[in-house]
Amino acid sequence: MRPRSILAFCAFIVTVRSALRTDRQFWTDLARNELEEALKVKWNLNPAKNVILFVGDGMGPNTVTAARIYKGGESHRLVYEKFPHMGLLKTYSANKMVPDSACTATAMFSGVKVNQDTIGVDASVPHRDCEASLQSEARLKSLAALALEANKSAGFVTTMRVTHATPSPLYAHSASRSWECEASLPDNSSCKDIARQLVEDWPGRDLQVIMGGGRQQLVSNATGTEHDPISLSPWTCYRQDGRNLIEQYKTDKSTRGLKHSVIMNNKELAELDVNNTDYLLGIFSNEHLSYEHERNKGPEGMPSLSEMVGAAIKVLQKNKNGYFLMVEGGNLDMAHHRGWAKIAVNEALAMEEAVQLAADMTDAEDTLLIVTSDHTHSMSINGYPDRGSSIFGIAQPSSHDKINYTTLSYATGGPGSFQYYVHTDANGSRVMRRDPSEDDTEDYKYTQVAGIQLVENYHGGGDVTVYARGPYSHLFHNVHEQHYVFHAISHAAKLGA
Numbered sequence: 001m002r003p004r005s006i007l008a009f010c011a012f013i014v015t016v017r018s019a020l021r022t023d024r025q026f027w028t029d030l031a032r033n034e035l036e037e038a039l040k041v042k043w044n045l046n047p048a049k050n051v052i053l054f055v056g057d058g059m060g061p062n063t064v065t066a067a068r069i070y071k072g073g074e075s076h077r078l079v080y081e082k083f084p085h086m087g088l089l090k091t092y093s094a095n096k097m098v099p100d101s102a103c104t105a106t107a108m109f110s111g112v113k114v115n116q117d118t119i120g121v122d123a124s125v126p127h128r129d130c131e132a133s134l135q136s137e138a139r140l141k142s143l144a145a146l147a148l149e150a151n152k153s154a155g156f157v158t159t160m161r162v163t164h165a166t167p168s169p170l171y172a173h174s175a176s177r178s179w180e181c182e183a184s185l186p187d188n189s190s191c192k193d194i195a196r197q198l199v200e201d202w203p204g205r206d207l208q209v210i211m212g213g214g215r216q217q218l219v220s221n222a223t224g225t226e227h228d229p230i231s232l233s234p235w236t237c238y239r240q241d242g243r244n245l246i247e248q249y250k251t252d253k254s255t256r257g258l259k260h261s262v263i264m265n266n267k268e269l270a271e272l273d274v275n276n277t278d279y280l281l282g283i284f285s286n287e288h289l290s291y292e293h294e295r296n297k298g299p300e301g302m303p304s305l306s307e308m309v310g311a312a313i314k315v316l317q318k319n320k321n322g323y324f325l326m327v328e329g330g331n332l333d334m335a336h337h338r339g340w341a342k343i344a345v346n347e348a349l350a351m352e353e354a355v356q357l358a359a360d361m362t363d364a365e366d367t368l369l370i371v372t373s374d375h376t377h378s379m380s381i382n383g384y385p386d387r388g389s390s391i392f393g394i395a396q397p398s399s400h401d402k403i404n405y406t407t408l409s410y411a412t413g414g415p416g417s418f419q420y421y422v423h424t425d426a427n428g429s430r431v432m433r434r435d436p437s438e439d440d441t442e443d444y445k446y447t448q449v450a451g452i453q454l455v456e457n458y459h460g461g462g463d464v465t466v467y468a469r470g471p472y473s474h475l476f477h478n479v480h481e482q483h484y485v486f487h488a489i490s491h492a493a494k495l496g497a
């Protein structure tokens with residue numbers, strides 16, 4: 001162990017030792033407290049004036065379990081684990097057993113299952129079929145659009161680019177999630193890129209809150225800095241058509257006489273004049289926002305998810321008719337794709353902090369608060385580690401090759417995780433598996449072992465949990481279709497038909 005991990009380990013032992021009781025009184029008290037809570041649960045049949053929907057991207061049940069154990073040990077309860085109602089969501093899409101984030105977000109926000117990698121269009125639109133996506137019958141209306149039609153406010157906050165797969169189905173219709181700016185559209189396409197739809201089209205241009213990353217999608221030839229570089233990777237888009245959609249946003253709001261603020265860093269967020277802001281655009285990065293543990297917390301840096309959520313609620317709650325807010329914890333998924341379980345878990349806890357803030361800032365009498373996920377990841381928890389062990393630690397040696405293995409592992413992974421599975425010894429022979437005892441498994445970027453090598457860890461197809469508090473939260477009560485989320489919210493908040 002490195003000194004840092006020894007310190008972390010000692011701190012961990014100190015915090016959990018008191019929780020390691022095994023006497024009958026301890027277990028009885030735990031269960032009786034739960035029973036008392038259960039007996040107090042009542043249906044709340046008030047209309048949901050406000051709705052806040054949290055989406056932990058890639059936050060499957062195992063990620064939640066690991067986050068709970070990391071934060072406070074096995075018996076700990078996360079804030080949303082105390083919500084009165086919950087259910088499971090089946091995440092398959094119209095054409096895939098295991099989905100991506102575009103079709104799952106579209107299902108949750110617009111009420112039907114659709115094809116993988118498509119945004120805000122029904123299953124009549126095949127992936128990348130621009131013409132099909134232009135048919136008005138194919139275009140879906142989102143919860144954000146319905147909230148605006150009901151004279152409520154609407155908006156979203158994400159740690160991803162504001163044009164990315166999870167937020168974009170709130171405002172865009174696109175046959176491909178990758179058409180974030182003009183540079184990734186096919187040549188001579190008659191389709192409009194996602195960033196332009198956000199700023200130019202309804203409902204995007206009427207959203208009261210838009211916060212996240214993605215400056216290089218919005219502004220032509222954006223320049224980067226050391227801490228906030230631009231990216232030319234095929235996974236993103238770099239605008240070069242001469243447009244500056246942030247300036248376009250300001251011009252549009254000024255022309256319509258709307259009080260607005262455009263902010264770019266922590267300092268500007270801290271100084272936000274909420275009373276004079278009805279429309280808020282916060283673009284804090286060229287790309288996705290930084291992982292929480294690496295974030296520049298200084299005045300020039302990027303805010304945390306909970307700092308953005310606090311500002312969003314302050315702006316949205318000015319509308320006496322209420323609001324709809326979607327919050328995405330997206331870096332959780334980014335970390336899982338890279339096989340960095342500790343970062344994914346830490347991001348889950350950063351989202352939990354934002355959920356706590358939202359719960360504190362709102363009233364369960366009139367605000368439906370939902371915490372869920374779009375899909376799982378292949379991370380598993382196994383190996384019979386002792387109670388009170390570090391969730392990132394070693395479970396035990398394998399009975400087969402006698403080499404230790406960690407409690408967390410992935411079914412699939414990128415090259416980074418594979419090197420821990422097979423590596424080459426000094427004589428060039430392949431040996432079975434790298435011994436995790438030789439590495440600091442508590443490091444944020446420790447890559448847990450993966451069974452199958454791919455370009456990255458892939459999504460899981462298991463059910464995700466949905467936790468709910470407030471009006472009509474009891475509508476989440478068993479195993480639901482993912483697109484039921486839209487129907488339950490519409491019913492609770494009286495949106496649409």
Ligand SMILES: *[C@@H]1O[C@H](CO)[C@@H](O)[C@H](O)[C@H]1NC(C)=O
Nearest residue numbers: 147148149150151152321496
């Ligand atoms: C929303 O407000 C407009 C303008 O005040 C009004 O005409 C319309 O009826 C309202 N719609 C709803 C659903 O309340």
Ligand SMILES: *[C@@H]1O[C@H](CO)[C@@H](O)[C@H](O)[C@H]1NC(C)=O
Nearest residue numbers: 184185186187188189190191
């Ligand atoms: C796009 O349009 C231009 C100008 O009309 C034409 O020269 C070019 O061949 C077209 N490209 C494709 C791929 O259709």
Ligand SMILES: *[C@@H]1O[C@H](CO)[C@@H](O)[C@H](O)[C@H]1NC(C)=O
Nearest residue numbers: 220221222239240241242243
């Ligand atoms: C952006 O860069 C491209 C490629 O270098 C160039 O052709 C274009 O003129 C630039 N656009 C602006 C608005 O600077």
Ligand SMILES: *[C@@H]1O[C@H](CO)[C@@H](O)[C@H](O)[C@H]1NC(C)=O
Nearest residue numbers: 271272273274275276277318
């Ligand atoms: C903002 O408006 C609220 C409600 O009208 C008021 O109580 C508060 O003092 C105002 N804050 C500032 C900084 O003007």
Ligand SMILES: *[C@@H]1O[C@H](CO)[C@@H](O)[C@H](O)[C@H]1NC(C)=O
Nearest residue numbers: 394396397402403404435437
């Ligand atoms: C397995 O890991 C434990 C805990 O780090 C260590 O004490 C033990 O020596 C390791 N055993 C083997 C066989 O590597």
Ligand SMILES: *[C@@H]1O[C@H](CO)[C@@H](O)[C@H](O)[C@H]1NC(C)=O
Nearest residue numbers: 424425426427428429430431
């Ligand atoms: C490499 O080969 C040499 C010579 O055969 C042998 O002595 C040594 O143990 C081998 N090393 C490993 C790591 O297998």
Ligand SMILES: [Zn+2]
Nearest residue numbers: 058101333459
């Ligand atoms: Zn993903």
